[in-house]
Amino acid sequence: xxxxxxxxxxxxxxxxxxATATAKSTxxxxxxxxxxxxxxxxxxxxxLKVSEVAALFQADPLALLAVNxxxxxxxxxxxxxxxxGLFVRVPAxxxxxxxxxxxxxxxxxxxxxxxLASIAASVYAGLVSADQIQEExxxxxxxxxxxxxxxxxxxxxxxxxxxxxxxxxxxLSYVVQQGDSVPGIASHYATTVxxxxxxxxxGSPSVQPGDIISIxxxxxxxxxxxxxxxxxxxxxxxxxxxxxSHCVQCSCGPxxxxxxxxxxxxxxxCSSMQCSNSNxxxxxxxxxxxxxxxxxxxxxxxxxxxxSIITTLTTSIxxxxxxxxxxxxxxxxxxxxxxxxxxxxxxxxxAESGGTITNPRxxxxxTFSLPGISPASGPSGSFSDAxxxxxxxxxxxxxxYSLFVFSLLSSVYxx
Ligand SMILES: *[C@@H]1O[C@H](CO)[C@@H](O)[C@H](O)[C@H]1NC(C)=O
Ligand SMILES: *[C@@H]1O[C@H](CO)[C@@H](O)[C@H](O)[C@H]1NC(C)=O
Ligand SMILES: *[C@@H]1O[C@H](CO)[C@@H](O)[C@H](O)[C@H]1NC(C)=O
Ligand SMILES: *[C@@H]1O[C@H](CO)[C@@H](O)[C@H](O)[C@H]1NC(C)=O
Ligand SMILES: *[C@@H]1O[C@H](CO)[C@@H](O)[C@H](O)[C@H]1NC(C)=O
Numbered sequence: 574x575x576x577x578x579x580x581x582x583x584x585x586x587x588x589x590x591x592a593t594a595t596a597k598s599t600x601x602x603x604x605x606x607x608x609x610x611x612x613x614x615x616x617x618x619x620x621l622k623v624s625e626v627a628a629l630f631q632a633d634p635l636a637l638l639a640v641n642x643x644x645x646x647x648x649x650x651x652x653x654x655x656x657x658g659l660f661v662r663v664p665a666x667x668x669x670x671x672x673x674x675x676x677x678x679x680x681x682x683x684x685x686x687x688x689l690a691s692i693a694a695s696v697y698a699g700l701v702s703a704d705q706i707q708e709e710x711x712x713x714x715x716x717x718x719x720x721x722x723x724x725x726x727x728x729x730x731x732x733x734x735x736x737x738x739x740x741x742x743x744x745l746s747y748v749v750q751q752g753d754s755v756p757g758i759a760s761h762y763a764t765t766v767x768x769x770x771x772x773x774x775x776g777s778p779s780v781q782p783g784d785i786i787s788i789x790x791x792x793x794x795x796x797x798x799x800x801x802x803x804x805x806x807x808x809x810x811x812x813x814x815x816x817x818s819h820c821v822q823c824s825c826g827p828x829x830x831x832x833x834x835x836x837x838x839x840x841x842x843c844s845s846m847q848c849s850n851s852n853x854x855x856x857x858x859x860x861x862x863x864x865x866x867x868x869x870x871x872x873x874x875x876x877x878x879x880x881s882i883i884t885t886l887t888t889s890i891x892x893x894x895x896x897x898x899x900x901x902x903x904x905x906x907x908x909x910x911x912x913x914x915x916x917x918x919x920x921x922x923x924a925e926s927g928g929t930i931t932n933p934r935x936x937x938x939x940t941f942s943l944p945g946i947s948p949a950s951g952p953s954g955s956f957s958d959a960x961x962x963x964x965x966x967x968x969x970x971x972x973x974y975s976l977f978v979f980s981l982l983s984s985v986y987x988x
Contacts, residue, residue, distance in 0.1 A: 598785035599773040601731040603669035609732035610807045610814075611667035611676065612640060612790070614747040616698045617659045623906060624651045626661065629696065630679050630728075635839060636664045639813035639822065644903040645839060653906040662745060664814070667730035676728040683722040689715045692724070699748040699783055700728050729785050735807045737768055737789035741830065743809045744772070749784040762788050763810070793825035793832035801876025801883065808832060811901045815839070817877040820846070821855065828899050834874035848872035848886040855884055860894040867894035 617626065623643075627634040634651040640662045644650070655661070665676040681692060689703035689712070707715055709725050731744045747758070755778035759766045766778050773786045780786060795806040803816045810826040816834075820843035823834040835856030836846050846854045851872060853859070858871035869891050875883040 597781065597783075598729055599731060599787050600729070601674040601733060601787075602672060603674050603732070604672070605669060607732075608666050608668040609735050609805055610743060611665050611730040611732065612743055612745040612809065613663040613665050613676070613700060613728055613730065614745050614788075615661055615663050615700065616748070616750075617655055617657050617661070618695045618698060619657050620654050621657075622652050622654055626655060626663070627651075629681070630663045630665065632663055632665070633815070635815045635819060637661070638906075639815045640664045640809070642812050642901055642903050643906050645813075645815070645822075645837075647905060650906060654908075655906060656909055658910050659907055662809075662812075665728065665730055667732050667744075670727075674731050676730045677725065679726040679728055681724045681726050683718055683720050683724060685720045687718060687720070689718065692726075697726060697728070700746065700785065701726055729787075731772070731787040733772060733787075733789070735792070735794065735805065737764070737772065737791075741792045741794035741807055742789040743792040743807050745788045745790055745809075747786055747788050749780045749782050749786060751782045753780065753782070754778075755780055758786075758788060762790060764789050764791070791830060793823075793830050795823070795832050795876070797876030798878060798883070800878045803877050806832070806876075813901065813903075817843070817874075817882050818880075820844070820882060821874050821877070823874065824901050826901050833898055833900075844881050846874075846882050846884065848884045851886050853886065855882070856898070858895070860891075862894060863890070866890045866892055869895060 613630065615626070615630075621629075623638060624634045626632075627637045630637075635645050638645045638650060647653075666678065667674050667676055670677050681696065683692075687696075689706050693699070693701050693703045693706060703715065705727055706712075706724055709727050712718070729746045731746070733742070733744060736742055745762070749758075755766050755769055755775070758780075759769055768789050769775070769786065770778055772789055775786075790809040792807045792809045795803070797804050797806060806814060806816065806823065808814045808823055808825040810830060813822050813824045815822050815837055817837075819839050820837055821834050822837040823832050825832060833856065836843070836854065848854070851870075853870070853872035855872050855874040858869055860867050860869045862868075867890065868888060870886065870888045873885045873887065875885045877883070
């Protein structure tokens with residue numbers, strides 16, 4: 574065969590292999606009908622109102638604001654415009670569907686110029702692939718996509734029992750960006766390289782742009798009854814959650830990781846939030862120094878059951894009387910991208926407005942581990958039965974690549 578032609582094949586093959594070498598994502602096998610609270614890391618593809626971002630995920634705008642610690646009491650906050658490229662957390666219910674954890678409530682209505690690829694890569698910022706949308710909606714001809722068609726958009730999430738190393742955690746599905754490194758991601762999200770490697774079954778601390786990994790965020794857990802609609806509520810440190818038909822807001826941190834719920838004052842009508850046999854409402858406590866220590870009586874929120882706010886009055890003896898509860902700081906809706914903030918698109922330097930990004934770390938070679946390799950066992954990594962789908966085509970690529978190199982060499986050297 575002509576050597577030049579072979580070389581051309583070889584180069585185009587390399588390009589094709591490079592293009593397919595990005596689709597890794599962490600999945601968690603599951604059984605049964607349980608679900609959990611999870612977060613999706615989303616980068617805005619355009620300037621969008623808070624309510625428009627929420628609508629893309631069928632999320633509640635107030636819940637979206639709360640998980641980003643944005644002040645929900647600002648006037649008309651749902652209509653504030655967030656800048657393109659902003660990274661936000663989106664609250665999601667993570668269900669068990671088809672044997673794996675997925676968030677399956679998102680619907681998207683096709684617009685005139687959309688393609689499956691643009692919906693996946695742009696509108697949903699790489700949280701889903703065109704193939705996944707095609708498969709989920711059994712679309713036979715992706716080229717014939719009619720405007721107005723509703724599409725189910727399956728999104729990646731994990732629960733891992735809402736714990737990490739036996740401590741409460743919320744998992745953030747994160748699309749790896751150009752220039753990210755596992756140590757950078759770990760330090761940005763106050764977790765460790767080991768925890769990320771365990772949760773994602775990474776054989777080495779290496780990720781590629783476009784990979785979707787699960788990042789455990791330290792969180793506060795609840796002990797609500799199974800009858801509560803917000804059963805299993807888990808709130809990430811430094812954030813808020815609006816629950817009980819907008820009547821109650823629960824927060825986590827910064828001082829400790831005990832869930833703290835108070836009236837939310839954004840809803841029009843709420844059932845009583847007062848503890849029975851007491852004048853305290855949820856979030857209130859009284860304390861009194863006694864010879865045994867400090868006697869603390871608190872009125873706590875215990876879930877939303879059948880339209881009612883459940884309260885619990887508890888008295889305990891603490892070594893010290895607590896001070897005023899400190900709430901996580903809230904911010905105004907960001908209007909510009911800021912480096913190194915909670916909202917920065919990725920832990921690494923990123924150009925301000927979609928410019929080019931250069932980072933030497935992005936040239937770290939890919940790992941070609943096989944699917945289902947068990948993780949390095951961390952200190953107590955117990956929930957790491959995630960399988961990272963490292964597509965078989967990777968390995969087929971490598972096989973084909975080797976064959977190609979071999980055939981190239983044989984033609985050149987006449988072996
Ligand atoms: C799940 O988490 C709870 C605490 O939230 C813990 O008691 C339980 O042992 C965990 N289950 C598994 C299977 O790890
Ligand atoms: C939950 O609801 C069931 C019936 O719906 C009831 O029998 C049970 O007592 C409830 N449990 C709690 C803890 O409220
Ligand atoms: C929770 O967040 C605060 C700051 O937002 C931080 O100081 C604290 O260490 C965090 N706690 C944990 C357990 O991560
Ligand atoms: C109870 O909490 C509400 C707001 O959550 C506050 O306005 C009120 O002062 C508190 N009452 C007591 C006795 O702490
Ligand atoms: C829920 O409340 C309605 C009316 O408030 C009542 O008829 C119904 O029995 C309640 N259901 C449960 C499971 O408690």
